[in-house]
Amino acid sequence: MSSSTISEIFSLTGKVALVTGAGKGIGRACCILLAEAGATVIAVSRTESDLDELHQLYPDNIEPWVLDTTDKTFIHRVSSLTSLDILVNNVGTNKPQPFVDVSEETLDHMLTFNVRSAFLTAQAAAKVMIKNTSGSIIHMSSQMGHIGAANRTVYCMTKHAIEGLTKAMAVELAVHNVRVNSVAPTFIETPLTLPMFENETFRNEVLAKIPLNRIGKVEDVAAAVLYLATPASNMVTGHSLKVDGGWTAI
Numbered sequence: 001m002s003s004s005t006i007s008e009i010f011s012l013t014g015k016v017a018l019v020t021g022a023g024k025g026i027g028r029a030c031c032i033l034l035a036e037a038g039a040t041v042i043a044v045s046r047t048e049s050d051l052d053e054l055h056q057l058y059p060d061n062i063e064p065w066v067l068d069t070t071d072k073t074f075i076h077r078v079s080s081l082t083s084l085d086i087l088v089n090n091v092g093t094n095k096p097q098p099f100v101d102v103s104e105e106t107l108d109h110m111l112t113f114n115v116r117s118a119f120l121t122a123q124a125a126a127k128v129m130i131k132n133t134s135g136s137i138i139h140m141s142s143q144m145g146h147i148g149a150a151n152r153t154v155y156c157m158t159k160h161a162i163e164g165l166t167k168a169m170a171v172e173l174a175v176h177n178v179r180v181n182s183v184a185p186t187f188i189e190t191p192l193t194l195p196m197f198e199n200e201t202f203r204n205e206v207l208a209k210i211p212l213n214r215i216g217k218v219e220d221v222a223a224a225v226l227y228l229a230t231p232a233s234n235m236v237t238g239h240s241l242k243v244d245g246g247w248t249a250i
Helices: 025-036 048-057 072-079 104-132 153-176 200-207 218-229
Strands: 016-019 040-045 062-066 086-089 135-140 178-185 240-243
Touching: 016 025, 025 040, 025 048, 025 086, 025 218, 040 048, 048 062, 072 104, 086 104, 086 218, 104 135, 104 153, 104 178, 135 153, 135 218, 153 178, 178 218, 218 240
Parallel strands: 016 040, 016 086, 040 062, 086 135, 135 178, 178 240
Antiparallel strands: none
């Protein structure tokens, strides 16, 4: 890599990427940055209008898939791809509740989206990458995959599962030249979290735990994803890249 230029190291020209949960927030930012790096990006979301907007921004680089990642139709379509270089396994959900109040419905819903869907999507993508003897799978984890937190027992459990999955996949798929890593963000300003940060008490509590003393942006997370997707991280696998402003260092 020493003889490569910066533009070559971070180039995704000719590569095919798939991003789940692409309509808003972190997923949308990942689609934009990967497309700007030259990749053809398959953007997956259940909301057609969000994907239409992305496609209009990058008509030559964004291929919209209006699909539910928990549906077998989506998994079959991923498995049917002839080429896939990058998977950003981003879809997920959260419903903060006290541990003793978590219903079976909430438990099953979060396990379905955060663990089962991520596993099956990665499995389908890996089969394509193994055939092509290369690839980069990036799981969207969380700082909560490294720590515990009140009212987030199910979320923490699912993200710890993703971290374990990342390590095990990295070991098993290394022989096929498929790298597997995770990105573990702290609280990030998205359309989903913005109302939470309007609560001054909550915002101050979060900032007090982040040594950099700022809330993360979706672009911060997308930049970490870009690094793990490009040749810049060719020797990186089984790693969790924390984009947490120092939260887990305390």
